Amino acid sequence: MQCYNACDKKDENILSPGALKNYTKKSVIFFTFSLLVLTMILAAVNGNASKPSDAVVHQEWLQTNRDDIKPKQYIERVKAGETTGIVLSKLGFPATEAANMIQVSKDVYPLKNIHIGHEFKRKDFKDSIQVSYQISAHEKLVLTNKLGEPWTADVKERKLFPRISVVEATIQDSLFWDAAKAGLEDALTMQLVDIFAWDIDFARDLRKGDSFKVMYEESFDDEGKRVGYKILAAEFINRGYVYTGIRYENKNGDIEYYDEEGRNLRKTYLKSPVKYSRISSRFTSSRKHPVLGYTRAHRGVDYAAKSGTPIRAIGDGKVIFKGWKGGYGRFIEIRHNNGIHSTAYAHMSQYGKGIRQGSYVKQGQVIGYVGMSGLATGPHLHFEFRSRGRAINPLKIKHKSANPVAKNEMSAFHVKAKEMLRMMALRGQKSGKWG
Numbered sequence: 001m002q003c004y005n006a007c008d009k010k011d012e013n014i015l016s017p018g019a020l021k022n023y024t025k026k027s028v029i030f031f032t033f034s035l036l037v038l039t040m041i042l043a044a045v046n047g048n049a050s051k052p053s054d055a056v057v058h059q060e061w062l063q064t065n066r067d068d069i070k071p072k073q074y075i076e077r078v079k080a081g082e083t084t085g086i087v088l089s090k091l092g093f094p095a096t097e098a099a100n101m102i103q104v105s106k107d108v109y110p111l112k113n114i115h116i117g118h119e120f121k122r123k124d125f126k127d128s129i130q131v132s133y134q135i136s137a138h139e140k141l142v143l144t145n146k147l148g149e150p151w152t153a154d155v156k157e158r159k160l161f162p163r164i165s166v167v168e169a170t171i172q173d174s175l176f177w178d179a180a181k182a183g184l185e186d187a188l189t190m191q192l193v194d195i196f197a198w199d200i201d202f203a204r205d206l207r208k209g210d211s212f213k214v215m216y217e218e219s220f221d222d223e224g225k226r227v228g229y230k231i232l233a234a235e236f237i238n239r240g241y242v243y244t245g246i247r248y249e250n251k252n253g254d255i256e257y258y259d260e261e262g263r264n265l266r267k268t269y270l271k272s273p274v275k276y277s278r279i280s281s282r283f284t285s286s287r288k289h290p291v292l293g294y295t296r297a298h299r300g301v302d303y304a305a306k307s308g309t310p311i312r313a314i315g316d317g318k319v320i321f322k323g324w325k326g327g328y329g330r331f332i333e334i335r336h337n338n339g340i341h342s343t344a345y346a347h348m349s350q351y352g353k354g355i356r357q358g359s360y361v362k363q364g365q366v367i368g369y370v371g372m373s374g375l376a377t378g379p380h381l382h383f384e385f386r387s388r389g390r391a392i393n394p395l396k397i398k399h400k401s402a403n404p405v406a407k408n409e410m411s412a413f414h415v416k417a418k419e420m421l422r423m424m425a426l427r428g429q430k431s432g433k434w435g
């Protein structure tokens with residue numbers, strides 16, 4: 001209120017007729033302007049002085065935002081580091097309002113728990129405001145505020161509209177290029193690769209003339225926006241072999257791709273390349289080398305076993321190295337079919353029968369025998385697992401089961417698989433090629 005008094009005094013001075021006489025015209029204009037500014041300041045101070053309660057602010061705010069009759073829509077996507085309060089303020093809600101909204105949604109969805117990339121949408125109607133938060137592809141939180149009423153919160157199922165398409169192509173150039181030309185977007189081509197990655201080495205085994213057919217489903221929300229996509233069934237012909245994948249969700253809600261017989265297309269690695277052994281040295285970033293004496297990282301796991309114990313490939317793949325490799329002695333490296341992983345086996349006493357560099361091996365196939373060739377204090381298998389060229393701890397690999405369809409679900413699966421494949425064949429014909 002300090003300024004209030006001081007300004008009042010000034011006002012009196014300017015407005016007193018005696019004082020005015022002494023001022024030039026220029027000064028009058030200046031002071032008139034000053035008076036205007038002062039009046040504005042006064043108004044502001046007055047406003048602050050009689051600060052209305054939050055409830056009133058809320059009402060006023062609703063009033064000012066409801067002048068427009070046409071519904072307006074604002075969208076904000078959650079960015080890294082943003083809190084619910086920040087996003088709501090970007091949508092025009094003051095902190096007190098945001099707090100109300102968070103409070104009211106507590107029982108149906110903790111609005112404090114938001115995810116990067118998810119969408120907040122504000123819609124203004126004539127007599128209400130609606131804010132929705134996309135929880136998942138299937139659910140959204142809807143906050144509604146009717147004029148003069150408190151906020152309400154509800155979790156609603158998003159109504160989704162599916163569209164099924166079939167794309168087929170023959171590889172002339174590269175998988176991604178030919179798929180794109182046929183109308184398949186990269187994200188779906190990646191899904192296709194993931195489905196068959198355990199059987200087909202997409203980086204190296206594709207041939208001109210290989211072909212595929214994909215049936216996928218896209219889902220759209222009630223505003224026509226695509227919210228998801230997935231491959232329902234696919235067929236890939238690689239070097240004359242036909243691979244089929246069918247999406248199936250089992251009774252536990254697990255989703256996997258299976259072949260027509262219900263075998264899981266995803267494979268897992270054997271937990272250990274040597275049966276009947278014990279781990280004598282684990283994966284470390286540094287340890288004292290038993291032979292060389294100095295400290296260095298141990299990028300693998302040692303399995304102590306009797307000389308001559310069979311060593312098995314932990315997964316299907318191609319032998320990319322077979323031979324003597326310094327301290328590793330007799331050494332084999334296998335590149336696995338997904339093109340990402342490779343495994344190495346060292347200190348062998350001898351190689352498995354028929355194992356050559358370049359040959360394909362099956363999971364469980366004997367590729368060699370435990371020994372102590374190279375730098376080794378005793379018979380053991382030194383085993384390494386690499387992912388994209390980087391050594392990772394083989395004991396830390398998650399072995400998610402890749403079970404086939406359960407026996408009691410097999411008949412349901414067969415019905416579903418038949419239907420999917422029939423649908424893919426029909427739609428494939430219908431879409432045809434129009435040049």
Ligand SMILES: [Zn+2]
Nearest residue numbers: 300301302382
């Ligand atoms: Zn070792």
